Structures are given as structure tokens and as C-alpha cells.
């Protein structure tokens with residue numbers, strides 16, 4: 001698997017051959033607490049960088065998911081519809097959506113940078 | 122015989138129109154060949170909501186252990202349940218019959234036809250009327266596969282099916298799935314698309330799907346419904362939509378659309394002046410009782426020469442799971458809309474009662490701050506949605522809605538919560 005990059009909105013991204021995969025970070029899942037529901041777009045929808053592409057509902061709160069890049073959704077992790085708690089178990093193997101995009105967007109952080117800044121974001 | 126108004130069909134559209142006309146002092150004749158109350162009272166809303174209520178009680182009796190209540194040997198008497206259903210339908214029908222005659226409305230039993238503008242025929246007699254309203258409703262479409270039954274027949278079953286396979290994933294399908302799974306049937310839903318409740322907000326569809334699965338309902342997606350075979354020991358319900366029922370209408374008087382419904386404008390006017398249509402018989406109709414009622418009343422106001430005004434925003438409900446309701450647009454449907462959600466997990470009343478996950482989501486236009494839509498999945502969603510419909514119809518803003526206080530502890534506090542989240546989001550833009 002290629003390297004993961006991180007957005008300020010606590011989304012991880014990794015990219016392979018024109019497809020980007022988004023997920024939430026371990027820090028985000030920890031802050032949210034028990035995830036009760038994940039609201040995601042459908043394949044064929046488009047997402048826009050900096051805009052909401054869904055939301056995550058936890059016991060405590062509802063948080064918007066902000067897209068780190070723009071593109072058309074090619075795949076949605078529908079397993080999360082019935083088992084949103086997978087995000088608490090392993091937020092890195094349980095991705096959210098995949099989009100078609102040319103390369104990685106700018107402005108993302110490396111793992112090291114994200115880990116050092118995550119609490120102030 | 123001469124009347125001001127002749128109404129064909131005694132369902133919600135027809136009887137609401139008849140009452141509206143009688144209230145204006147008009148003389149009214151109403152024709153009904155089946156039973157007064159139409160689909161809604163006899164084969165639709167009323168019997169299904171009774172069954173949902175009764176099945177819910179049975180389910181509660183079996184599951185209320187957490188409240189410290191338990192019963193020994195809870196029994197289900199299906200015959201008693203069905204006779205109670207028929208009693209309720211019968212008493213409402215009696216009430217309706219009495220109200221119609223009390224208002225001086227002439228009810229004629231028989232099949233009516235439109236002979237011409239201002240002329241209705243029934244049982245070999247002709248009736249003149251200045252205004253004719255066609256409110257003949259809809260019927261179940263032919264079952265998708267042989268051996269399958271329609272909702273009319275499902276309501277008449279003598280026993281609870283061991284296995285129920287439902288073809289289609291609309292509101293009626295979902296409601297029956299929940300009812301029969303609570304009554305102990307093993308239920309499967311098969312749909313053509315990728316999920317149930319096409320045309321509903323995705324979050325409502327996915328959440329209800331999860332709630333049904335948690336009650337043991339299997340949901341098969343991406344199916345070729347016509348290729349499904351009826352198993353020997355299963356009852357198959359074909360819930361694949363309803364078709365308009367047309368009376369005999371003299372040639373060319375009204376335009377019929379491709380979906381088989383009558384083409385009419387927002388006041389029910391057809392292509393012939395003086396001939397109106399309302400309810401499920403309309404082309405593109407939402408097939409809802411309350412919408413049909415309002416269409417019937419609008420037609421009468423138009424006939425009376427009143428200023429009818431713009432149509433109210435339609436409200437839709439699903440009486441399954443907790444309940445779901447939708448009004449206006451979803452965030453996905455509107456350009457540049459903002460939406461915010463309040464989870465029911467932090468709503469005291471919900472935690473006290475079911476403790477089930479649910480939400481109230483409100484959509485606004487960030488420029489005008491006006492509320493333009495709402496989607497709810499929570500207990501009493503159907504009773505909570507009217508204030509949001511009123512807000513949309515009256516152009517209220519998020520702040521105007523926040524001005525009103527909602528009681529504590531109530532489910533409606535989640536409306537305040539969603540509005541507050543929405544207001545914060547709009548301010549942050």
C-alpha cells in the first residue's frame with residue numbers, strides 16, 4: 001500500500017493509479033468515541049475539495065466529513081452501513097470512499113507532521 | 122337530477138372535496154361503487170397502521186424486560202387481531218357515512234361515468250353538475266410473478282405467513298416487512314436497485330434498512346424481480362406500485378398521460394373546463410392520502426372561484442422502525458444548501474423510551490436563511506414534521522424557528538438542536 005497523507009480535517013488519503021482512498025484518522029475515531037452511523041455519498045456522485053462529503057455520527061456528536069480532494073466517487077465502503085463500529089476497530093483498513101483523481105492534492109501532511117499537529121487542529 | 126358538484130369516488134380525495142363543497146353551501150352528489158373511505162380506509166393507511174400498532178405492542182410485550190416488566194406466555198391471536206382491525210375500519214367508515222349524510226351530501230352506490238362536460242351517468246340515470254371531480258383513485262398493479270399476491274390480499278390472509286417474500290422496496294413494502302417480522306414471519310425483501318426506499322434521503326433508507334435487518338429481515342438488492350420463483354411454503358407479496366383507476370370517460374374529454382393517470386394542473390383542472398381530477402388517479406401523483414385530500418379541497422376552492430394559492434409542500438412518512446418523515450428538499454437535491462443534523466441519542470425523551478438511534482436533519486438556504494427541507498427518523502416523526510412543513514410553506518428562517526420554545530422532555534427538542542447546529546453552520550460560512 002502506498003503512503004498515507006493527512007488533511008487538517010482528520011482525513012487520511014492514499015493514492016494509487018488515479019484513485020484516491022479516504023478514511024478517518026485514528027485520532028479522529030478516538031475523539032469521536034463510539035461511531036453509530038456513517039453517511040456517505042453514492043458511487044457516481046462527485047465530491048469537492050474543502051466541502052462536506054458526508055458525516056459521522058457518534059454517541060457524542062455529528063461531525064461533517066470534509067473532502068481533501070475533488071473527484072468522482074468510484075467506490076463506497078458499504079460495509080460501514082451495517083457496521084459503522086469498524087471505524088473504531090481499525091480506521092486505516094476500513095476506508096470510507098474511493099474517488100477518481102489525478103494524483104494527490106496539495107496541502108496534505110505527512111504522517112509525522114500530522115501526529116505532531118493533530119491536537120491543535 | 123341537478124347538483125352543483127358531482128364527485129366520482131368516495132376515497133380521501135372524493136370525500137374531502139365533498140365536505141369542502143358542502144361547507145360552501147353547494148349541493149353535492151358522490152358516487153362510490155365500492156366502500157366509502159376508498160383505499161386509505163379500507164385497504165391502505167388505516168388497516169396497515171392498526172396492524173403496525175398491534176404488532177408493535179406484541180413486540181413490546183416480548184421485549185420490555187429491560188423496563189422490569191415480563192409476561193409469562195405472551196400469546197398472539199391473529200383472528201382477534203384481524204377482527205379488531207375490521208372493527209376499527211368499520212367504525213371509521215360508519216363515522217364517515219354519517220358525516221356525509223349529516224352534511225346533506227347525496228351518496229349513490231354504483232359505478233359512475235363521465236358522459237360529457239357537466240354530465241355524469243350512473244345506473245342508467247344521468248346527473249347534471251356544474252363541476253365534476255374525478256377521484257377514482259388507484260389499484261394495485263398486476264403481481265410481478267405468478268403466485269404472488271397484492272397488499273389487498275395480504276390484509277385478508279387468515280394466518281400469519283411463516284415466510285413472507287416482498288418484491289419491491291417502497292414505503293408499503295417496508296411497512297409490511299416490519300409488521301410481519303414483528304408478528305413472527307421470516308421476511309425477505311428483494312429490490313431491483315442498490316437499496317430500499319428509492320427516492321428517499323439516503324440516510325433514511327440506509328438507517329431503516331439497518332433497523333429492519335436488526336429485526337431479522339433479509340434484504341436482497343440488485344434483483345431481477347420477475348425472475349424470482351414463488352417457493353412452496355412462502356407467501357410472495359408483489360409491492361411494485363399502483364396504477365390509476367379510470368372511470369368511463371366520453372372520448373377526448375380528459376388527457377391521459379403515459380403513466381395511465383389524468384393530466385391536470387395544480388388546481389385539478391383537466392383539459393375540459395368544469396371537469397377536475399384529484400388524488401391517486403392523477404398523473405404523477407404521490408399516492409398519499411393527505412395529498413389526495415388537499416387536491417380534492419383545492420379543486421373545490423377553484424370551482425368556487427376562490428384564490429387557491431400555491432400548493433403546500435408535500436409531506437411523506439414511513440410508519441416503520443421508529444418513524445420517518447420527509448418534507449421539501451434534501452441537501453443533495455438543492456444547490457448550495459446547508460444542512461445540519463441532531464442525533465436522537467442525546468434527546469432525553471428518546472433515551473427514556475426506545476433509546477434507538479435516530480436523527481432530525483434540517484436543510485436551509487444559506488443566503489436567505491430560510492428552511493427548505495427536513496428529513497427525520499425518530500419516534501413520532503410523522504407528528505413532528507408539520508412544524509417544518511409550515512416553516513417551508515411560510516418561508517420561515519432558521520432563527521425564526523429557533524424563537525419558539527419546544528417542551529422538555531420531548532422528541533421535538535431535537536428540532537431545536539438541529540436548528541441550532543444549522544444556525545452555527547450558516548454563521549461559520
Ligand SMILES: Cc1cc2nc3c(=O)[nH]c(=O)nc-3n(C[C@H](O)[C@H](O)[C@H](O)COP(=O)(O)OP(=O)(O)OC[C@H]3O[C@@H](n4cnc5c(N)ncnc54)[C@H](O)[C@@H]3O)c2cc1C
Pocket residue numbers: 129130131132133134135152153154155156157158159160161162164165166167169170231232233234256257258259260272293366367368369399400401402407408409410411412413440
Ligand atoms: C397498503 C397501503 C398503505 C397505505 N398507507 C398510507 C399511509 O399510511 N399514508 C398515506 O398518506 N397514504 C397511504 N396509502 C395511500 C392512500 O391509501 C392513497 O393515496 C389514497 O387512498 C388515495 O385516495 P383517493 O381518494 O385518490 O383514491 P382511493 O382511496 O383509491 O379512492 C377511490 C375510490 O373511488 C372508487 N371508484 C373508482 N372508480 C369508480 C367509479 N367509476 N364509480 C364510483 N366509484 C369509483 C373506488 O371504489 C374507491 O373507493 C396506502 C396505500 C396502500 C395500498
